[in-house]
Amino acid sequence: MDLADIEAAADRIAGLVRRTPLLSTQLGRDDAPLHIKAETLQIGGSFKLRGATNALVQLTSDDRSKGVVTHSSGNHAQALARAARDLGIAATIVMPHNTPRVKLAATAALGAEIVLVDAAQRASTVERLRKETGAVFVPPFDDAAIIAGQGTVGLEIVADLPDVATVFVPVSGGGLVSGIAVAVKALRPQTRVVAVEPALAADLAEGWQRGERVQWDSAQTGRTIADGLRVTSVGELNWRHIREYVDDVVTVQEDAIRAAMRAVLLDAKVVAEPSGAVAVAGYSSYGDSLAAGPAVAVVSGGNVDPALLAEVLA
Amino acid sequence: MDLADIEAAADRIAGLVRRTPLLSTQLGRDDAPLHIKAETLQIGGSFKLRGATNALVQLTSDDRSKGVVTHSSGNHAQALARAARDLGIAATIVMPHNTPRVKLAATAALGAEIVLVDAAQRASTVERLRKETGAVFVPPFDDAAIIAGQGTVGLEIVADLPDVATVFVPVSGGGLVSGIAVAVKALRPQTRVVAVEPALAADLAEGWQRGERVQWDSAQTGRTIADGLRVTSVGELNWRHIREYVDDVVTVQEDAIRAAMRAVLLDAKVVAEPSGAVAVAGYSSYGDSLAAGPAVAVVSGGNVDPALLAEVLA
Numbered sequence: 028m029d030l031a032d033i034e035a036a037a038d039r040i041a042g043l044v045r046r047t048p049l050l051s052t053q054l055g056r057d058d059a060p061l062h063i064k065a066e067t068l069q070i071g072g073s074f075k076l077r078g079a080t081n082a083l084v085q086l087t088s089d090d091r092s093k094g095v096v097t098h099s100s101g102n103h104a105q106a107l108a109r110a111a112r113d114l115g116i117a118a119t120i121v122m123p124h125n126t127p128r129v130k131l132a133a134t135a136a137l138g139a140e141i142v143l144v145d146a147a148q149r150a151s152t153v154e155r156l157r158k159e160t161g162a163v164f165v166p167p168f169d170d171a172a173i174i175a176g177q178g179t180v181g182l183e184i185v186a187d188l189p190d191v192a193t194v195f196v197p198v199s200g201g202g203l204v205s206g207i208a209v210a211v212k213a214l215r216p217q218t219r220v221v222a223v224e225p226a227l228a229a230d231l232a233e234g235w236q237r238g239e240r241v242q243w244d245s246a247q248t249g250r251t252i253a254d255g256l257r258v259t260s261v262g263e264l265n266w267r268h269i270r271e272y273v274d275d276v277v278t279v280q281e282d283a284i285r286a287a288m289r290a291v292l293l294d295a296k297v298v299a300e301p302s303g304a305v306a307v308a309g310y311s312s313y314g315d316s317l318a319a320g321p322a323v324a325v326v327s328g329g330n331v332d333p334a335l336l337a338e339v340l341a
Numbered sequence: 342m343d344l345a346d347i348e349a350a351a352d353r354i355a356g357l358v359r360r361t362p363l364l365s366t367q368l369g370r371d372d373a374p375l376h377i378k379a380e381t382l383q384i385g386g387s388f389k390l391r392g393a394t395n396a397l398v399q400l401t402s403d404d405r406s407k408g409v410v411t412h413s414s415g416n417h418a419q420a421l422a423r424a425a426r427d428l429g430i431a432a433t434i435v436m437p438h439n440t441p442r443v444k445l446a447a448t449a450a451l452g453a454e455i456v457l458v459d460a461a462q463r464a465s466t467v468e469r470l471r472k473e474t475g476a477v478f479v480p481p482f483d484d485a486a487i488i489a490g491q492g493t494v495g496l497e498i499v500a501d502l503p504d505v506a507t508v509f510v511p512v513s514g515g516g517l518v519s520g521i522a523v524a525v526k527a528l529r530p531q532t533r534v535v536a537v538e539p540a541l542a543a544d545l546a547e548g549w550q551r552g553e554r555v556q557w558d559s560a561q562t563g564r565t566i567a568d569g570l571r572v573t574s575v576g577e578l579n580w581r582h583i584r585e586y587v588d589d590v591v592t593v594q595e596d597a598i599r600a601a602m603r604a605v606l607l608d609a610k611v612v613a614e615p616s617g618a619v620a621v622a623g624y625s626s627y628g629d630s631l632a633a634g635p636a637v638a639v640v641s642g643g644n645v646d647p648a649l650l651a652e653v654l655a
Contacts, residue, residue: 048362050382067610068364289647296381296643298610329610333603333654340651 028171028268030213033178033206036081040176043080043113045070047180049187049323050295054307058319059192061310063295064184067303067329071133073255074180074203074327075106075167081176082165083110091116096162098122098149101130102255102302102328103167108139119162121152127254127332146245146257168200169262178206184323185214192320195306195313197327198222198231198276199256201265207325208272219274219318223309225251226278230260231269235276240266252281252335255302255328275316279308287311288339291326298329298336342485342582344527347492347520350395354490357394357427359384361494363501363637364609368621372633373506375624377609378498381617381643385447387569388494388517388641389420389481395490396479397424405430410476412436412463415444416569416616416642417481422453433476435466441568441646460559460571482514483576492520498637499528506634509620509627511641512536512545512590513570515579521639522586533588533632537623539565540592545575545583549590554580566595566649569616569642589630593622601625602653605640612643612650 047068055061066074083095094117097107104120111118118139122131123146135141144152157164166173180203184191194211196204201222208220224232228248234241242260249257261269279287287304291297299307306324310317361382369375380388397409408431411421418434425432432453436445437460449455458466471478480487494517498505508525510518515536522534538546542562548555556574563571575583593601601618605611613621620638624631 048382051384068362070365072610292612292650293647296386296612298606298612333607336606337651337654340647340654 028174028209030210032171032175033182033210036175037179037182039084040077040080040179044076046183049184050297052294054290054294055310055322056317059317059322062188062321062323063291063297063307064180064323064325065297066180066325066327067297067299071105071109072328072330073102073106074177075102076110077179078173078176078202079103079106079110079165082170082172083114083116085172086163090163093161093163094118095165096121096153096156097165097167098153099167100126100254100257102330104134104139105130105137107165108134108137112138119156121149123149125249129332130330133330146249168202169264171264173202174206174265174268176206177203178210180325181207181210185211188321188323190321191215191218191323192318193219193221193322195221195223195309195322195324197256197302197305197325198224198261199258199302201231201261201269203325203327204273205265205268209268212272220272221309221313222269222273222276223305224276224278225253225256225284225305226280227251228253228256229278232276232278252284253301253305255300256305277309277313279305279312283308283312285339292340297326298331299326300328300331303328342488342523344524346485346489347496347524350489351493351496353398354391354394354493358390360497363498364611366608368604368608369624369636370631373631373636376502376635376637377605377621378494378637378639379611380494380639380641381611381613385419385423386642386644387416387420388491389416390424391493392487392490392516393417393420393424393479396484396486397428397430399486400477404477407475407477408432409479410435410467410470411479411481412467413481414440414568414571416644418448418453419444419451421479422448422451426452433470435463437463439563443646444644447644460563482516483578485578487516488520488579488582490520491517492524494639495521495524499525502635502637504635505529505532505637506632507533507535507636509535509537509623509636509638511570511616511619511639512538512575513572513616515545515575515583517639517641518587519579519582523582526586534586535623535627536583536587536590537619538590538592539567539570539598539619540594541565542567542570543592544573546590546592566598567615567619569614570619591623591627593619593626597622597626599653606654611640612645613640614642614645617642
């Protein structure tokens, strides 16, 4: 993956995805003002439409006729369902049974067929469906087309804030941080890219320390409120890009994620789902490691259960 | 007031205020898709910075040295305080004592001096302060510079959605709807501009029926949850522009305002304060009167008490 791949993705998806605003905030340190890249305002409420669209527009007409299948805890599901619907492609989504209701309903409303399974059975179920139907698997993160699509977020950040010093990005499977890191480092090598994980789903942080990709158990990662970040390991392709382009990995506590949800809502006036608030929590938790200069936290999505949002505000 | 005044204001305030996004939504009728003009994402969380900035940048250096004074229930206060601070001008804000705490704190944080009075004493207090200090009164709405600044919202709506069929705008003193109506009608005469008021603060709706400007009591208008729309009458200059350029006036119930706050937050992912949600409630309440074609609701601000937002979500 290099900058040209991401620029090609940007050309391919232009007009099909929204160019989201970079919002200044009053949060953060005076010498490192915090900006929010508001992917919560992306169509469908998350960055995932970028990668899914970049993958689908490259399918052959033969592939399109067989439909697509994926597994996802929510936002990739909605993004793929939406992109598929808009291109007239049938989509089947395998989802863990503990997926928030709001995400189930949103995915079904986009016309996808949903198959609910235990989280541990996701991959095997996708494999079975592929064999039965010939559908094309569009993975949520471990895929060059997906990484390139998500990386377009990085192009927009540098275009809007050319002197950006630090970019905080939430990590689940690692597609978003891989793509952003490739783009940002190519355009501005001195900018630091920091990956952020919940401490309760910190497989990347552990692997970063050990120097090898590690896998956590879904019973462990399932503990975090950040339901979009419960993937048990970063992808293999993503791991290689993270090792090469990401500068640091930081973990955040659950109460910091809740505080960040509240802060984003009351200061920047946009909804951050827990997974989307993680990058803001990472900024706040980074302390003395934070360099002077403008910072960006990628608020990756805004699809949240109203009851949780009410609880965080109350 | 004409289009040239508003275009001049746009040139004057460019770079000092944010060009806010127009967000598509899944709310509304298929043949009249609802878009949100997200002034909640304006610097300071409301459209008011547009008018305040347009007024202040035109002051002489002699005027600037004497400071500025105004009365406001909140958003104009913050906007004037911010614009004054950025231009090095002292600002004094007269506020009703029942102003939400979040707005008092935000205004004080911007360096303004706050004078709290009974709502009925606002104008007389401003008059006294003017005489004592020589400060320049920057009115919240009944003023050509303010109307022209707020009207820049209308320019942006038509630029982003050239085939807009209907624009819904909340009304308090009438500066926003006056400016938007002048701009929209000049650029696209066939677009309908609809003013929206809470039924509990419907002085314009009553005046519209009677054909003359009427005044309500602040004890009446104070009943609505929409604290930004409790002004007891539209301004004289605003009334004349509303009569000439606005097509219709519609009123909304309190529960419709709450429902709109919730809908904007969960669908468009941005915070709408009650006054900001009123235009969306107007769209929903307009029923068969709504013409086919794209519609825009101006979500005028997002400065809301967290407890109220939590209550609406719960």
